[in-house]
Structure formats: C-alpha cells, structure tokens
Amino acid sequence: MKYKSVLDNIVYIDIETTGLNPINSEIIEIGALRIKNSVQSKLSILIKPTKEVPKGIYHLCDGLKDVDLNNGYTLNEAKRILIEFIRDLPLICHNKSFEESFFSYYFPEVKNIILDSMELACILEPSRKSFNVEDLLNGVTTIREKEKHRGLEDSIHTMLIVNSLLCRLWQKEEEVNRINSLYNELNKLFINRKPWGWIKYLLKPIMFDSVDYPYILYKETFIKPLKINSIKINYEDYEKLLRNENIWSNGGDFKYQYRPDQESISFQIRENYEKSKRIFIEAPTGSGKTFAYLLIAIIVSYLNKQNKNFEDSNFVISTDTKELQNQLIDKDIPNILRKLKLYNKISFGAMKGKGNYICMERLKKSKEFEEDENSLLSFLFLKRYGEEGTSGDLENINFWALNHFHIEKYKNHINCDSENCNLDRCKTICFLKNRYNELPRENITVVNHSLLASWPYSEKRKVNHLIIDEAHNLMEKAHDFFSEEFNSYEFSELIKQINETTPSIIFLLKRLNGLYNYKNNIDSDDIINKSKDISISIAFMLNEFRRIGFSNGKYNFNDEFFNPEEALRNSSEIISDLLSSLKMRIYRLYKVLADYIKSILDEDEKDSGNEYRILNNYIMKLRSSFDIIDNFLTYSKEYAKVIDIDKEFQYFIIKNIPLNISKLINENMLNEVKSTVFISATLRINNSFQEVKRVLGQKDANTFWIKPVFNLKHRTKIFTVKDIGSYKNEESFAENTAKLIYNVALKTKGHILVLFSNNLRRENVMNKLNIYSKGTELEIYNNKKAIQYLKDKNRQVVILGSKGFFEGIDIPGDSLSCVVIDKIPNINPTDPVYKALKAYTNIFYSGYNYPKVCIKLKQGYGRLIRSIYDYGYFIILDGGNNRDTLKKLEIDLNGPIIYEKWSKEIVDRISIDFDRWKKENFYNIIKEVDSKNIKESFNDISQKMNLYWECLKSDSKDELKFKNNEKNFKIKIDNIVNKKL
Numbered sequence: 001m002k003y004k005s006v007l008d009n010i011v012y013i014d015i016e017t018t019g020l021n022p023i024n025s026e027i028i029e030i031g032a033l034r035i036k037n038s039v040q041s042k043l044s045i046l047i048k049p050t051k052e053v054p055k056g057i058y059h060l061c062d063g064l065k066d067v068d069l070n071n072g073y074t075l076n077e078a079k080r081i082l083i084e085f086i087r088d089l090p091l092i093c094h095n096k097s098f099e100e101s102f103f104s105y106y107f108p109e110v111k112n113i114i115l116d117s118m119e120l121a122c123i124l125e126p127s128r129k130s131f132n133v134e135d136l137l138n139g140v141t142t143i144r145e146k147e148k149h150r151g152l153e154d155s156i157h158t159m160l161i162v163n164s165l166l167c168r169l170w171q172k173e174e175e176v177n178r179i180n181s182l183y184n185e186l187n188k189l190f191i192n193r194k195p196w197g198w199i200k201y202l203l204k205p206i207m208f209d210s211v212d213y214p215y216i217l218y219k220e221t222f223i224k225p226l227k228i229n230s231i232k233i234n235y236e237d238y239e240k241l242l243r244n245e246n247i248w249s250n251g252g253d254f255k256y257q258y259r260p261d262q263e264s265i266s267f268q269i270r271e272n273y274e275k276s277k278r279i280f281i282e283a284p285t286g287s288g289k290t291f292a293y294l295l296i297a298i299i300v301s302y303l304n305k306q307n308k309n310f311e312d313s314n315f316v317i318s319t320d321t322k323e324l325q326n327q328l329i330d331k332d333i334p335n336i337l338r339k340l341k342l343y344n345k346i347s348f349g350a351m352k353g354k355g356n357y358i359c360m361e362r363l364k365k366s367k368e369f370e371e372d373e374n375s376l377l378s379f380l381f382l383k384r385y386g387e388e389g390t391s392g393d394l395e396n397i398n399f400w401a402l403n404h405f406h407i408e409k410y411k412n413h414i415n416c417d418s419e420n421c422n423l424d425r426c427k428t429i430c431f432l433k434n435r436y437n438e439l440p441r442e443n444i445t446v447v448n449h450s451l452l453a454s455w456p457y458s459e460k461r462k463v464n465h466l467i468i469d470e471a472h473n474l475m476e477k478a479h480d481f482f483s484e485e486f487n488s489y490e491f492s493e494l495i496k497q498i499n500e501t502t503p504s505i506i507f508l509l510k511r512l513n514g515l516y517n518y519k520n521n522i523d524s525d526d527i528i529n530k531s532k533d534i535s536i537s538i539a540f541m542l543n544e545f546r547r548i549g550f551s552n553g554k555y556n557f558n559d560e561f562f563n564p565e566e567a568l569r570n571s572s573e574i575i576s577d578l579l580s581s582l583k584m585r586i587y588r589l590y591k592v593l594a595d596y597i598k599s600i601l602d603e604d605e606k607d608s609g610n611e612y613r614i615l616n617n618y619i620m621k622l623r624s625s626f627d628i629i630d631n632f633l634t635y636s637k638e639y640a641k642v643i644d645i646d647k648e649f650q651y652f653i654i655k656n657i658p659l660n661i662s663k664l665i666n667e668n669m670l671n672e673v674k675s676t677v678f679i680s681a682t683l684r685i686n687n688s689f690q691e692v693k694r695v696l697g698q699k700d701a702n703t704f705w706i707k708p709v710f711n712l713k714h715r716t717k718i719f720t721v722k723d724i725g726s727y728k729n730e731e732s733f734a735e736n737t738a739k740l741i742y743n744v745a746l747k748t749k750g751h752i753l754v755l756f757s758n759n760l761r762r763e764n765v766m767n768k769l770n771i772y773s774k775g776t777e778l779e780i781y782n783n784k785k786a787i788q789y790l791k792d793k794n795r796q797v798v799i800l801g802s803k804g805f806f807e808g809i810d811i812p813g814d815s816l817s818c819v820v821i822d823k824i825p826n827i828n829p830t831d832p833v834y835k836a837l838k839a840y841t842n843i844f845y846s847g848y849n850y851p852k853v854c855i856k857l858k859q860g861y862g863r864l865i866r867s868i869y870d871y872g873y874f875i876i877l878d879g880g881n882n883r884d885t886l887k888k889l890e891i892d893l894n895g896p897i898i899y900e901k902w903s904k905e906i907v908d909r910i911s912i913d914f915d916r917w918k919k920e921n922f923y924n925i926i927k928e929v930d931s932k933n934i935k936e937s938f939n940d941i942s943q944k945m946n947l948y949w950e951c952l953k954s955d956s957k958d959e960l961k962f963k964n965n966e967k968n969f970k971i972k973i974d975n976i977v978n979k980k981l
Contacts, residue, residue, distance in 0.1 A: 003156070004212050005035045006163045007201055011089045011112075014154040015099055016061055018053050022105035026051060028069055029061070030082055031151020033159055034089065043085045044152040046072030056779040059795050062148040079107050086112060090197075094118050094133055094158050095400070115197045117158050117165075122401045123198075123377070124165050124182075126384045127391035131398055133157050140164035141215045164216045170204045171218055180204075189380060194373050227251060233340060235299050239266030242295070247339055254944070261706045265292035268704045269677050273300060273465060278676040278701040280471070280692060282683040284894075285862050286709035289679055290328070293317075293467050294336050294444075300465075301443040302342055312674075316445050316463045318452045320470035320477070322395070323808030325350055328446050348444040349435060353451050354416040356394055357432035358386040363414040367502045378405040382414060392431025412493065418456065419617035436460055449474060453481035453669055464674050470807070471678035472855050475695050478661040479640075479833060482668065486628045488538050489651035494621060498531040498589075499524070505618055509593070512611045513600050520599045530589040537582045542649045544578060551647040554760060560832035561632065561641040561654075563839045568643070575643070576633060579654070583629040590622035631656050640836035659837055662697020676701075682858035685851045687891055695851075712895040715871045716864060717913060720879025720886070720900045727823045727878045730764065737822070737877055738768035740903045741798060744818060744873075745778050747910040749965065750796030754820040755805055755860050761822060762800050769798070784809075791815045793948040793965070806859045810866055813946030814964075817872035817914065819864045824880045825856040850885065854892050861893055869924065869945045871917035875906065918964055922949055931977040934960060 005012075013032040019025030032043040046069055058064055073081070089112065093099045096116035103110045121131050128139065134147035137157050141164050148154060173179050183202040190196060210216070228250050233241065241247060242263045248256035265283050269292065272279040283289035297315040304313035319325045329350050337343040363386070369379035381401065386392040394415060397407060416432055423436045439445065439461035449470075455463060468474065498505045506524050513520055548571050550557040559568045561575075568575070597615060632641050632654045644653040658664060670676055678696070685691045689703045724736045745752055756762035762782065769780050781789065782800045789797045790811050799805070827834055827849045837843045857876075864872050879886060879900060886898050925947070930937035938951040952961040959970045 002040070003160060003163075003215075005033075005038075005040070005159055006166050006205070006208075006213070007092075008035055008038055009089055010035055010092055010115075011086045012092050012155040012159045012162075013086070013099065014093060014151045014158065015102060016057075016064075016149060016151055017102060018049060018051070018057055020098070022102045025102075027075070027078070027102055027106055028053065028057070028072070029064070029151040030078060031153065031155045032082075032085060033152070033155045034085060036089065041085070042152060043081070045078055045081055047075055047078045048072040052775060054779070055777045056789075056795065059779075059792065060149045062146075062150055062153075064150070075106060079109070082107065083109060086110070088112060090115055092117055092158060092162065094154070094161075097404075113197060117162050118400065119377075119404065120162065120198050121165055122381055122398070122404065123384065124169050126381055126401065127396075129396070129398060131400055133161065136161045136165075139220075140168060140217055142217055143215050160215065163213055166201065166204075167210055167213060167216050168218060169202070170208075171210075186380070189376055190373065193376065196373070196377060228338065228341065231341075235303055235340075238270050238296065238299055239263045239292075241299075241340075242266065250339060253335075259288055259709075261709065262288040262292045265289055265679075265704075265706065266296050269293050269296045269467070270300070272677055272702070273675045276674045278670075278698055279678070280683055280689050280698070280701055280703045281677060281679045282681065282689075282705040283679060284681050284706055284708050284710075285866055286868070287681075287706045289681070290332055290469070291336065293469070293677065293679060294328075294332060297444055297465075297467060298333075298336060298340065298342060298346055302346055305345075305443065311462075311464055314443050314445070314461070315465045315467060316447060316452070318447050318449050318466065318468045320449050320473040321808045322448075324470060325446050325448060333444060333446075346443045347438070347441060348446070349438065349442055350393075350446045351435060351439070351451065351457065352393065352395065352448070353454075354418045354421050354432060354456065357416045357430075358382060358392045358394060358414055359416040359421060359432075360386050360392075360428045360430055361426075362417070365502070366410070366413045368410055368413045374406075378407070378410060381405045382407070382410070386431060387429065389429040389431050389434050412490075417617075419620070420614055422613075424459075449477060450481055453478070453665075455669075462672060464672075466670070466673045466675070467677045467679065469679055472680040472682045472692070472859075474665070474678075475692060475855070476852060478665060478696070479657050479659075482661060482664045483655050483657040484624075484628050484631070485653060485655045486625055486632070487651060487653050488542070491625055492535060492538055494618075494625075495531050495534055497618065499528050505593070505615065508611045508615055509596055512597070512609075512615060515609070515611070516600050520596060522596065527589070527592060530585070530592060533585045534582065534589060537578070537585050541575075541578045541582065542652065544574065545645050545652065546649045548574075550645045551649065553647060556647050557643075557645040558832060559643060559830070560835045561643055562635055563832075563835040565830055579629055579633055583626055583633070586622055586626045586629070590619060590626060593619050593622070628656060629654065637840040640833045642832040657833060657836075659833070659840065662695065666697050681862055682855050685854045685892065686888060691851050708894045710865050710868055710870070712865060712893070714896075715917065716861075716874055716895055717909075718861075718874045718876070718890075718893070718895055718898045719906055720876045720898060721906065722900055722902050724877045724903070727758075727761065730761070733878070734761065734764040734768055736903070737765050738772055740875075740877070740906075741765070741769055741820060742772040742778070743903070743907045744820075744875075744910065745773075745796065745798050746776070747907060748818050748914065750778060750798055751790055751814065751816055752798045752818045752820065753790070753805065753809070753811075753816055753863060754798065754800045754822070755863075756800065756802055756822045757825050758822070759802055762802060766800050769800075773798075787811065791946060806856060806863075809863050811863070811946070812866040813869055814918075814948045815946045816864065816870075818875065819860060819872070820875045820877065821857070821860050823878040824876060824882075824885065825853055826880065827852055850888065853885065854889065857889060858893060861895065867945060869921050869947055871914070871921075873906070873910070873913075915967075918949075918967075921947055922962065922964070925949060926976060927979065929976070934973065934976055938962075 011032050011034045015027050016029035017025050017027050026049050028047050028049055030043065030045050034041040049069055053066065053069065058066070091112050091114045093114060093116065095118045096114045100114055118131050121128065121136055132147065133154055137143055137145060137160060141160055143160060147157065169182065173181050180203060183199065186196055186199045231246055231250060233247060243258055245256055245258060265281060265287060268279060268281060273296065297317065301313045301315060317328065319328070329348070333348050334343065337346055363382055369375045385397065394407065394411060423433050426433050436457060439457055506527055510522050513522055550567065559565055561572065564572055597619070638659060640657040640659060642655040642657055646652065683689060683692050684705060693699055693701060721740065724740065725732050727733050741752065741754060766780060766782055773780055777796045779789065779795060779797045780800065781797065784805070786797065786799055787809060789795055790799065793814065829845060834848050837848060861874050864870065864874055890898050925938055925941050928941055935951045942949045948964050950963045952963060954961040954970055959972055960976065961968065961970050
C-alpha cells in the first residue's frame with residue numbers, strides 16, 4: 001500500500017550498520033523515501049562490508065542475508081547514489097545522532113539539514129514510555145507491524161509516524177481552540193535564537209485533508225479489555241477464591257493452576273491483618289507470593305470500603321526495586337482487579353519522594369535553560385511533560401529522552417524541593433499535587449523502602465496496613481535509609497544560591513528586609529565572602545586528598561574514620577582539622593543569615609511569605625550540614641563514620657551511619673502501623689528467621705515459610721570451578737572466565753546470564769569474550785535492555801550483568817539455562833560498617849558476612865528457576881577456600897550438593913544433563929495437552945512457558961513431529977492420547 005506524506009520536499013532516511021561506533025563499524029544498508037513536489041521515490045541499497053558482520057545483525061535485520069551483502073555496492077558507489085538521490089533536501093531520520101555520526105565519518109560530503117523524528121515525538125508527546133519505531137507505530141497509528149530494522153521499511157515507518165504525530169497535534173490544538181499554539185510558543189521561546197528545525201513543519205498546510213490518512217490513531221487505545229464472563233464472586237471467601245479456577249482462567253489470558261501453598265500465604269496475610277500483628281513470610285520462587293498478598297489487600301480494601309471503614313480500606317505495598325514497582329502498577333494489580341471485577345472500584349497508584357517530581361513553578365523560574373538552543377528544547381520538553389498534571393515523575397521519563405535532553409543536568413534545579421514545596425498551598429497544576437490529593441482515597445499505594453523509611457505524606461495518608469515485599473533488602477539498606485550525609489558537590493551547589501541563582505538568597509534577604517521597612521543594612525559583600533570561604537575550604541580539601549593520594553584512579557577511596565586503614569590513619573588529624581575548619585566556615589555563614597532574619601523579624605512576628613520560607617529552609621540546610629560534620633567528628637559507638645572520596649577528586653562524602661537500625665525501623669517505619677507483612681523469597685539464613693528478626697528488631701513477630709516449590713536438587717546443578725583461579729589475579733581470572741563462558745555457551749547455544757560484583761572485572765571479561773566469540777553465532781551484551789534477546793530461540797545470547805541484575809529478572813523456560821556468578825560475594829573485611837561493628841559490638845566476620853552472602857546467592861540462584869519447566873547450571877567461578885560456607889549455602893539454597901569441578905568436566909556434562917531436562921519438559925507438556933487438539937495445545941503450553949519445543953505436522957496422519965532446536969522425532973498420536981511414551 002502506498003501512503004501519502006504530510007510533508008513535502010523532504011527525504012526520510014534510515015541506515016543499518018554493523019555496530020554503534022562508526023570508527024569500528026560499517027554502514028551495510030541505506031534506505032530512503034524522497035518526497036519531491038508530492039512525488040515519491042524510493043532508494044534501497046546494500047553495501048558490501050569489508051569486515052565480518054556480527055551474527056546478531058542478521059537476527060536484528062529482518063530478512064538480511066550475507067550473500068546479499070556480499071553482492072552489494074562498494075561504499076563509494078553507495079555514496080554517489082545516495083548524494084544523487086537526496087540532493088539538497090532536508091533529511092528526516094529516527095535518532096539523528098546515530099545517522100549523523102556515520103554520515104560525518106563515511107559521507108562527510110553530505111551537508112543536508114537532518115531532522116530527528118524521535119526528538120519530534122518527545123516534544124509532541126513527552127509522556128510516552130517508548131519512542132522506538134515499533135512502539136510509536138503501534139501507539140499513533142492503526143498499523144500493526146514490527147520494526148524491520150531495514151533501511152527502506154524503517155524510512156516508510158518513520159514517515160507514517162511523523163504524519164500521525166503532526167495530525168494528532170493539529171487535532172488536539174483545534175479541540176482546545178488553540179490553533180498553532182505550539183508553533184507560536186516556539187517562536188517566542190527561540191526569539192533571537194536559531195529556530196528549532198521542526199518549527200516550520202508544525203503549521204498545518206492550507207487545504208490539508210485528514211481523510212488521506214485513515215490509519216492515524218487520534219485517541220489513545222489501551223490494552224484490549226479481556227472478555228470476562230459473568231461469574232458470581234463471594235469476596236468474603238478471601239483466599240478460598242484461589243480454588244475457583246473459573247475466576248482466574250476467565251478471559252483466557254494465562255494458564256491458571258491452583259497452588260495450595262499460595263492459598264496458605266494468603267491465609268497467613270489475612271490472619272495477620274485481622275489480628276493486627278507482624279509476620280515474616282518466606283515464599284520461594286513459584287509460590288505466587290505477589291498474587292497471594294495482592295488478593296488479600298484488594299479484597300480487604302474493597303470490603304472495608306463497602307462497610308465505610310475507610311481507615312482499614314487502604315494498604316501500602318513497599319518494594320525495593322523499580323522493576324517490581326512497575327510490574328505491580330502496570331500489570332499485577334490491574335490484572336487481578338479485572339479478574340475480580342473490581343477494576344473501577346479499587347484505586348491504586350505509585351508514590352515516590354518529592355524530589356522525583358517536576359515542580360512547574362521552579363521550572364518556569366529557572367535560569368538554567370538560557371544557555372543555548374538545546375537547553376531551551378530541554379525546557380520545552382519538561383514543560384510539556386508536566387504542564388497538564390497527568391505526568392511529572394522524572395523517573396518515568398523515557399531513557400532516550402532523559403539523555404537527549406540532559407535531564408540529570410537540570411534535575412536538581414527543577415524538581416520539587418522537599419523543604420520549600422508546600423503541597424497544600426500550591427496553586428500550580430502539578431502531577432505530585434494531584435497524586436498527593438489522591439492519597440486519602442487511594443486503596444493500594446506502592447512505594448519503595450527508602451520512601452517508607454521517611455514517609456513524608458503522613459498528613460495526608462497514614463500507613464495503616466503494610467506489606468513489605470523484597471523485605472530481605474531492609475537488612476542491608478536500612479543503614480543507608482537512616483544515615484545522614486554531607487556531599488561536598490551538593491553543598492557547593494547550595495552555596496551557589498547565595499548570589500549565583502535567580503532569585504538568589506541575597507536578593508530574597510533584601511526583599512524580606514524591604515517588606516519590613518529596611519530594619520537592617522544587608523552587607524552583601526560580607527555574605528558573599530563567607531560563602532567563598534566555604535568554597536575555598538572544599539577546594540582545598542580536595543587538593544589535599546589528591547596530594548595525600550587517597551585514590552588509585554580505579555575506585556573511590558572509602559574508609560571508617562575512627563577505625564581507619566593505614567592510608568587514612570596517617571592523615572586522620574589533617575582531615576579532622578580540615579573538616580573542623582569547613583564546619584566553622586559553614587557556621588559563620590549560617591550565623592550571619594540567621595542574625596539578619598532575627599533582626600528583621602521581631603521575636604513575636606511570624607512570616608508565612610515565600611521569601612521567609614525559602615530563607616528559613618536555606619538556613620536550616622546550613623545548620624544541618626554543620627551538625628552532620630560536627631557529629632562526624634565526634635566519636636560515638638552508635639555510628640559508623642564513613643568518608644568516601646571520589647576517584648577523580650571531584651567531591652567527597654561523609655556519612656554518619658547508625659549501627660543499630662532495629663529501633664529506627666520500629667520508630668520511623670512501623671510506629672503507627674496496625675499490621676505488617678515482611679515477605680520475600682529469601683529471608684531465612686541458616687534455615688532460620690532469627691537473623692532477620694534480630695537485625696530488624698522484630699523478635700515477637702510471627703513467621704511462616706513455604707518449602708521450595710520446585711525440585712531444585714533434580715532440576716539444577718551447582719558448581720565451583722577448580723581451574724579459574726582467584727578473582728584477585730585480575731588478568732588470568734578474566735581470561736579463564738571468558739574461555740569457560742565461551743565453551744559453555746557453545747554447548748547451551750547461549751541463554752546465559754553472568755553476574756559480576758565488580759564492573760571493571762565485567763568489562764575485562766567482556767573484552768576477552770568478544771575476542772573468543774568473533775565469527776561465531778554468539779552475541780555478547782552487558783545491558784538490561786538485551787535481556788529480552790535471551791527469549792529468542794534463534795539467537796545465542798550471553799548477558800554480562802552487574803549488581804542490578806541479581807534481582808528483577810524473570811526469564812523462564814529454555815530462555816535462561818545457565819547462571820554464572822563471578823565469586824562468593826563476601827564482604828570486604830575493610831568495609832566501614834563492618835569495621836565499626838567489629839570495634840564496638842565485637843561481631844565476628846562470619847556473623848556479619850554470611851547473612852549477606854546467603855541472601856545475595858539466593859537471589860542469583862533464583863534467576864535460574866522460575867517455573868516447573870526451568871532447569872540449568874548455577875556456576876560459581878571463584879568459590880573461595882571456605883568449605884564451611886559452601887556447606888551452609890547448600891542447606892540455605894535448598895538445592896543440590898555444590899561440587900568443585902574442572903572447567904572441562906562442567907562443559908562435558910552439559911549435553912547429557914540438558915538433554916535429560918529437555919526430555920522431562922517434553923513429557924510434562926504431553927501430560928497436559930488436550931488430546932482432542934494436540935498440536936495447538938502442545939504449542940500453546942510450550943510458548944506460554946517459554947520452551948522451545950514445537951509440534952509440527954507430519955507426513956503421516958497417525959503421527960506428529962516434535963522439534964527442539966536440532967532434535968527432531970515423531971510420535972504416534974494414539975500413544976500421546978493414551979500417554980504411552
């Protein structure tokens with residue numbers, strides 16, 4: 001089908017390359033669609049590569065074959081054809097920085113104006129979660145096609161996206177009677193500046209007729225609602241509803257299986273709520289814990305709401321990871337509500353700290369966007385993102401947009417200031433204010449652990465009933481939640497507000513003085529000089545740290561101030577003097593500002609104005625910084641005093657970390673909470689809840705645990721490796737690791753996740769693994785975005801992950817069959833918190849270290865088994881020398897014996913073990929197939945469980961053919977029906 005273009009005299013263009021960097025990658029395809037005087041012309045050329053093309057490119061680019069590339073044009077021939085085709089017309093491409101980098105390197109003669117359709121989409125519809133071609137095509141058009149990653153096809157898709165974006169803009173402006181409002185706004189914003197390249201295209205063409213573009217989707221469409229049959233539901237059955245398969249299979253969107261353990265978890269949570277108690281629940285992977293606690297939270301909220309018991313009709317669910325928070329809001333909660341027919345009767349949402357949201361007032365007043373045209377565009381993006389009050393969460397900004405518009409650079413200048421943000425008095429349209437006002441009526445609110453620790457919205461919403469998922473993380477991270485911190489970079493930015501920002505502190509002080517008839521003479525120079533003294537003091541400290549040599553250039557320097565290693569011990573007096581000097585300079589600035597305000601306002605006078613509030617909050621920040629440094633320099637057995645110095649000496653951080661967090665958790669997090677559930681797949685250590693209850697101060701809490709759902713001993717094998725060597729021998733360890741991963745990947749055909757506790761080690765291994773895998777089918781990645789590639793049975797993918805990959809990754813079935821971890825994740829004996837605990841509480845290293853090791857390895861091991869069909873190897877490269885630790889881990893992991901093997905032994909066993917596990921999966925699927933519809937039923941189960949088994953038609957009517965990668969065999973239909981295999 002031929003589509004018309006809204007724009008005329010332009011060229012839509014797309015290139016395909018062998019990589020992201022033009023220096024070591026090549027252009028292998030150019031596709032373009034030229035519209036000249038409304039006449040369309042197409043260009044599609046392949047370019048013969050001079051180097052080997054990575055196998056992943058053939059998987060990415062639909063239908064691309066090496067034989068076609070080898071018959072392609074030379075680069076110079078392609079350049080000539082391209083220049084002749086595009087002439088001097090403007091080019092439009094999706095993510096122009098990519099095309100520009102390759103054009104400037106390979107085709108420097110191309111001087112055409114290049115416009116970015118991805119940038120256009122961000123400005124016109126900034127709240128979208130994704131701006132890639134496929135998601136935009138599905139979101140703004142009725143066309144349902146996958147992104148081809150082919151030059152011409154993607155160029156056409158880009159045209160369709162631009163057509164739709166512009167038409168949607170024009171219709172929206174007409175609906176609110178603000179025709180050309182964005183065009184006019186841009187003209188004002190960019191006055192006396194080089195205009196944005198897209199501005200002239202924002203005007204609707206004269207005589208434009210939208211009837212020529214029937215595929216444009218003018219109204220947002222959400223997920224097609226499930227066709228739910230009418231089922232009578234007795235909500236007072238609570239967890240017993242799990243036995244009713246008709247409820248959960250209703251709609252046919254997933255295969256439901258009743259699990260008694262899941263009902264037991266729900267029962268424990270309901271009973272805990274009814275008795276207003278606290279309980280720890282360890283619910284292993286596969287037990288359905290999320291479903292179990294959401295069911296109770298939803299039904300309890302609904303019934304209490306019906307009975308006008310509003311206090312007990314709300315739950316707060318706290319998580320540690322952003323992935324789980326998003327999963328709850330976007331998937332789990334709405335799915336359960338639909339099944340229970342309660343979607344419009346229970347309200348839910350996520351809540352974050354104030355600093356995560358845009359403050360439209362601060363955005364409008366900020367002078368940070370006056371630098372150049374790019375900063376003005378960043379301002380426009382943020383303004384349009386937050387101005388309607390329907391979006392404004394900075395964490396939800398698309399990753400590409402976040403980088404493209406340099407949002408991190410501006411974040412601290414435009415986010416809601418916790419001290420100065422008064423949500424009850426704010427008159428500005430604001431997403432945070434809207435969410436804040438929804439809290440009292442909201443039934444389920446999802447937060448993170450850090451926000452829960454400080455809960456700043458208590459005046460709007462008390463936490464009555466609390467479910468803490470991923471509760472194991474509280475043991476490690478609660479120290480950070482309750483610590484106080486002085487960051488030299490952040491404080492330097494605070495000092496700049498004295499006279500470098502608009503409005504400045506001096507300006508506000510003079511304004512306040514004027515409002516009270518100039519009671520005092522403000523000495524601006526004195527204030528500025530005192531602020532400069534602080535800046536000089538910080539700069540001097542950083543220079544001293546550099547002189548002393550606190551960094552090796554690889555890592556930040558980190559130590560406990562009163563229990564230091566030799567490097568800090570020899571310089572502790574110098575640092576103490578420097579911090580004391582800084583502290584006093586901060587105090588002098590604090591004192592002069594506080595005295596001015598005191599002299600302007602009489603003792604009995606109170607000012608609720610904006611100037612006073614901002615000044616008072618600023619002074620309190622100065623005072624707080626003074627107190628933190630003062631506390632840091634004061635010896636105390638209650639705190640670890642940690643100093644952290646940037647490896648490049650750009651900043652330093654000092655922290656006062658409380659050692660006993662149990663009291664703080666009870667006072668700050670749980671003080672007024674009626675019922676609390678701590679739930680996780682990994683809470684028990686040494687097969688006991690004793691440690692987690694001790695650390696969190698919950699000795700009287702109840703406990704409940706579910707035995708492992710899956711047969712881990714039979715479905716997995718765990719190894720340490722004899723011949724890898726110690727991770728401390730960086731070069732040989734990286735070489736041996738890369739070689740082993742390569743050999744394992746050849747056997748498993750990829751589908752491997754490798755977890756590293758150190759990023760430099762990961763980079764070193766990746767560099768060597770790329771050399772090994774060159775010319776093979778293996779694809780090596782080190783980012784979370786590539787996790788989805790593991791699910792493709794036609795690709796052989798290995799992911800090298802960092803600490804963030806230990807949790808939040810759920811890849812069932814054949815897609816992930818081997819998890820490798822670089823070492824036993826022992827705590828460094830020089831860890832500052834451990835050293836303080838050792839000095840003040842006489843804790844043994846094993847007592848501090850093993851709980852952390854146990855939790856971390858449980859999380860890593862948990863990536864491997866997510867369903868009854870999962871299987872595979874869990875390989876610990878450096879198992880250390882402590883056999884007692886491994887023996888304890890065998891018990892806590894509930895898995896098989898941990899064997900120490902040579903690399904070759906591990907590799908040689910893969911085919912035998914994996915073939916056995918795959919055959920078991922085959923027989924398990926056969927047991928569940930519908931005998932009346934074997935082929936479709938088999939493939940449906942296999943696909944849902946992410947297995948690579950496939951049932952195909954056979955030449956014989958009496959047989960069916962089954963395939964899993966290279967394995968092919970036939971089985972008589974009668975044997976399948978009668979389960980005789």
